[in-house]
Amino acid sequence: MRCEIVAVGTELLLGQIVDTNSSWIGEHLALAGIDCLRHTAVGDNRERMRVAFTEALDRSDAVIVTGGLGPTQDDITREVLAEVLGVEMVRDDDLVVRIQAVFGGRGRPMPASNLRQADVPVGARTIAEMPGTAPGLVCPVGGGGDDSPKVMYAVPGVPWEMKQMLEGTILPDLKRRAGISSVIRSRTLRTWGRSESGLAEDLAAEIERLDAEGGPTIAFLASGMEGLKVRITAKAPSDAEVDDLLAEEEARVRAIVGPIVFGVDDQTMESVVLDLLVEQGLRMATAESMTGGMIGSRLTDMPGSSRAFVGSVVAYDGDVKRSLLGVPDGPVVCEAAVTAMAANVCRVLGADVSV
Template sequence: MRVEVLAVGTELLLGQIANTNGAWLGEQLALVGVDSHFQQVVGDNQGRIVLALRTALARGDGVVVTGGLGPTHDDITREAIAEVMGAELRFDPEVWARIEAIFAARGRALPESNRRQAMVPEGARVIEQRLGTAPGLICPVGLKVVYALPGVPYELQEMFERAVVPDLRERLAAEGFHGVIRSRVLRTWGISESALAERVAPRIEALDAAGNPTIAFQASGIEGIKVRVTAKAASDAEALALLDQEEAALRDLLGDAVFGLDGCTMEQAVAEELGRRGLCLGLAESVTGGLVASRLVAVPGASQWFRGSLVTYATETKVRLLGVPPGPVVSAEAAEAMAVGARRALGADVGLALTGVAGPEGAEDQPPGTVFVGLALPDGQTSATRLRLPGDRDRVRQLSVISALDYLRRRLRQDRVGSSA
């Protein structure tokens, strides 16, 4: 079964609002087992909405339309769907009673314009609105279907899960599909997309021949590259077994580049590594100015393994608080000294430090984007690494954060694996 997504709203075309609904719906359709090969965005114009609907229905079996179901003059999705269906719009007293009850409960006057939301194409089925005022619609077009949902994300998501998913599953069952589709995302850092593709190429070739599971890449900027594995099977247990098998194969190929699964962040991966060893962390930040600490304290339970961060931006502060010796403060030696000082000053087991040049100008004979990360481990070992990061000032600082945390994660993991060998 093939279903397209059509987002309605001139504000989307003008870039005033991001089309987050399209991304969410694409993911949810895949999880149900529906193929979605196209997405469209169209402005508030009935003729163009009708054209987009007819184009989508010509290419597939259904359309999920978002937006244009409000009470104002430019909310014309209902009219466009009725035209495609060849049906009249009829006033639905039950929908109107629901809208009246919502306004009464809120103690607000009900504008006459809201009657538009009670107009339903003849032959369509209403999806009850539970969070707002605009009901959804399930509209048959011959053997095909148009689902109309509000553009407000939380309203759309609730309706889709409650009403659209069961309807899609019934249609899939009628086509003979009774299985499930499950996905798992391996999150990576420290490897380029091209290098990752080269490493994973043997698995992609093998899976292309088998047809199941499948692998796809998704670059996500400062959060690394995601490797999504999707499996189809007759049951959840069979799908999960396929995902487990493929995850193990990919981890063998990618090694330490994989830092987590699905929604796991780099800071969560670091927290898990510290927790496994019962260690606490202390930070010294210069170039990042507290950004690393901000991400770490977003992890629930951070107080158990995070001691704090010293933001030592000025050179004299590095010297006075951390004991950094005379010399360049954007250097490997300074980064190591900062890490040792943070470990000592904060009473931590592990010290992590960042110093660098975010730009736009260079400093201390170092070009913009140069960052040194220092590390002090419980056994007294110290180390540092130099990063050359691209982008403007903000991007360099953001990349510094995740790169430094990844350096810490890898060293802790190596130390743990080495000590257990």
């Protein structure tokens, strides 16, 4: 199953927005085990879109088109799809009702132009997920409906609408068409305190074992201030089996580098710290210098941070370190100064722990 992505929008060519959709789709196709051979971006131009769609369909088994599904005259993906497929457009009455319902739910009158979004190429079916007013489309190519030799999909360029349609309809449909019944899933261990080459050294024997015996794969992703991620990816016939494989491999990796793992998947340093504080009923303050308030800022970006975070003293200036945080005279970047800052910020702000 060879797949391509075509992103539609003059604003992409002009660099007014970066095409993050194609990279997100590319990542999720790879995780689903489907090859993606090309990304293309074209402007909102009928002839150039037609050529790009036709070429992609000639080369590949499946084409995912993003963008150009809005209600304005610029949005012509629907019409160009019909032209490429050699079919007429037809108004879908069910879609009319669904689009009207979206506007009704928002208490806004529907502009007549939005009805254009209910026009679909003959033979296309609409995607069940429709978080906005732009319907997504599944267009079988070459006859045979769900078992057609080729297929084109169209989704809106709005990222959260696109993602729902990909996850809910398109990725499952592609896997079914490709005969992929296995489940591929990843788990990411978040680490801090070891360099990428150091981590690779620590895990070299385990990676070698996996290479030799088969099983999950391990990859490293450097993420700057967020630390180094260790991604374990496993493949199995069912959800339960893939989860077992991931859990088993996570245990092996933790047995080797456990002390530097601070979280899993979407957990961040701040979310882990806050959860620990709340769990132990502690209140925390920060005394910051160079970081200028960043640690407190990241903590308060978390929902519910007020359950454990009381505040910070940012002592950027040496005098503030001495007067408010009781740092002794002498150098302000040394262990004695840090100890004083940490102890005194607890006292000044009435906290139990501090950094």
